[in-house]
């Protein structure tokens with residue numbers, strides 16, 4: 250705790266930011282684009298899980314990440330951060346949520362604060378691709394948690410251990426059986442050749 | 457393409473003959489190996505040929521003028537593998553969902569599972585909005601289903617907003633087991649680093 254986490258000293262987004270921004274077509278141009286993104290970021294902070302068109306979701310995610318990381322870095326006593334929060338959150342009661350709920354939630358996390366998942370689509374349809382954008386640690390049921398094949402899932406670890414024990418027991422059993430068999434064979438074989446040897450010895454003496 | 461080219465070549469040849477004959481006249485008849493003089497017997501003038509006799513009441517439709525090459529025909533029929541490939545090809549990005557067994561596209565959520573979760577999410581969302589409304593949200597929200605309240609210690613609820621769902625917890629919606637049930641003791645001697653950057 251007393252040592253600084255180096256990764257937290259530098260302000261850096263934990264998601265990949267593409268070189269070119271996505272297009273968000275709008276009548277108002279760049280201004281309308283920012284308006285759209287503000288609405289989306291506000292919605293994300295408010296509802297914690299929203300479904301969007303792909304471009305809009307991917308673009309809004311970057312701004313939401315930046316907003317949360319700034320809030321974590323500077324806290325609520327920093328004037329520029331407060332201004333940023335005031336600009337990006339259209340509903341002002343969400344500023345409280347940002348600093349009082351989300352900052353404590355994400356303070357110690359080492360990964361990004363949001364999750365972006367591809368929504369199912371009808372194959373060969375011409376609808377735009379949808380994505381689901383959510384804040385981590387939300388109260389909703391988990392989406393896309395397919396951990397059944399994960400080796401480190403506790404059930405899988407336990408099953409592996411049980412399998413290992415079972416195999417070890419079986420191997421021991423087999424080894425015991427084989428040893429018993431060999432002993433039996435040894436006892437029979439040691440008797441049989443001795444008679445032959447005696448006979449051959451007799452033959453040798455007779456000749 | 458080639459058809460049209462030959463057409464143009466023919467045209468040029470025709471033009472050449474035409475001009476040569478006009479300007480320099482016909483070649484002398486002595487150059488011809490055999491000259492046969494023919495006189496056509498005068499017959500009764502034939503009736504002038506007219507297209508109307510052929511068509512009558514019908515009409516003419518457009519017909520192909522030139523032969524389409526094999527390449528073009530095949531391209532139309534099967535498409536091009538580099539651009540638009542019209543043949544039926546197996547779709548290899550379909551997976552079976554581990555949880556419900558329905559099929560879904562690779563890299564996307566399973567539609568069946570997502571529909572189920574989406575409905576539940578919508579219910580929870582509505583409940584939260586109904587309960588908290590427009591008041592400033594300053595506490596973490598906890599969802600409680602029926603018959604779940606007594607399981608936790610009383611200190612667990614400190615600093616949390618409880619939203620109760622008036623129904624049983626769905627069997628597929630597991631509880632978050634990683635949630636801390638108690639707060640950290642306040643008498644720890646650890647000091648958080650400040651002013652590092």
Ligand SMILES: [Zn+2]
Pocket residue numbers: 553554555556557558566567568569570
């Ligand atoms: Zn499924």
